[in-house]
Amino acid sequence: MSILNSKGQTVKSKRFLSEEKKDMISGYLYVAPFFIIFGIIGLYPAVFSIYLAFQKWNGLSPMTFAGLDNFKVVLEDPLFWKSVYNTIIMGLMGTAPQLIVGIILAFLLNLTFLRFRNFFRVTIFMPYITSMVAVALIFSVLFSNHESSLANYVLGLFGFDPVNWATSEWGTKIAISIMVFWRWVGYNTIIYLAGIQSISNDLYEAATIDGANKFQQLLYITMPLLKPFIILTVFFSTVGALQLFSEPTVFLGTGAFTRDEAMTVVMYLYRDAFKLQSFGTASATAVILLFIIIIFSAINTMFTSGLGRKRRRV
Known part of the structure; x- marks a missing residue:
């Protein structure tokens, strides 16, 4: 201008x-x-x-x-350490299997000769988008304390005694872990499936020509190239497992905050804040949980990153 x-x-x-x-x-x-x-x-x-x-x-x-x-009160409370123990145990039982099963399901859903693949892909993802109210109804029936419940019926077929799933220590943990597994295994499967589909088919064709079977292809081709996706899911699963709240709260109902069989860290801080009106100790618990998440996420990420790494010969 x-x-x-x-x-x-x-x-x-x-x-x-x-x-x-x-x-x-x-x-x-x-x-x-x-x-x-x-x-x-x-x-x-x-x-x-x-x-x-x-x-x-x-x-x-x-x-x-x-x-x-506030930190002193929380760290000296036996219920807090019980909640940490419950969180880690249910996190391991509900998270570790879903990562392994998710890889296997993703590999199977990617097979070219599998019929109705799209149907199975949609079906495996359905639990993730299912309402928690519906999940509560389903699992309250499956894991009812009654002897005729499906879970107790299956145990009876193998000669085991019925279990009071909603009141026993390990029965509650197992039921909630299965609920977590059922809800999130499809989510991880879809992520792994996207990762597998990004791998070139030429590698699988070359491996087939060299005589590699499907298991060897999964072990030596799929797993190494799927490593970034595994690290991602391990990180998210670790954070989600340590923030477990919805599943035990929904499964146990109104008595979730008065019993310690499945009290998690998030349930503990929620109880302090909104049941006992002690927002200071609840916030202190949240800060402690933050450090726990950072430590466990760093350990799991380092462990996952080291998988498949060859040692250099000196």
Whole structure:
């Protein structure tokens, strides 16, 4: 853009903003809603929870500084360590099998000669999108304490005595772990299936020509190339297992927060916050849980990343 000065000469005027700066501002404006919503809904509650962990507050009266007393109360509570134990045990029983079974199911669903593949793919994903109310009804019938329940009937076929699934220590853990497995195995299967489909068929054809069977192809081709997807699912599964809340709460119903057979860490902090109105100890529990998640996620990710790595010969 140019203008005429007092002498009649043409002078180029300086633009207030260049096209590059305009594009940059436009880009920031497009992504701003996400960061604003994240700051209000995600970041602020997290920061406030850390602040609240050092306060004593029941939700109504003014806050009073408590220092590390909230952490001391939580760490000295036997029920907290019981909840940590329950969370780890149910996490292992419900998560580890679904990762292994998910890889096998994904490999089977990718076979070219399998009929009705699309039907099976949709069916295996259905539990993930099923309402938790429906899940509660299904598993309350399957794992009923009555001798005629399906779970007790199957045990009777093998000569075992009926189990009180909703009241016994290990019966409750096994039932909830099976519920977690049933609900999430399809989710991991679909992720693995997407990873398998990204592998070139030329590798499988070459392996078939060399005489490799399906198991050898799974072991030496699929698994190494599926490693990034395995790391992803292990990370998400670890975080989800340590935040277990919906399944035990729905399965045990109203008595979930008064018994310790399946009390998880998230249930423990929920009880402190909304049952006992002790938001300080609940926030301290959340901070401790954050460190537990970081430690377990780092260990599992390092272990998974090291799978299949050949040692160098010295």
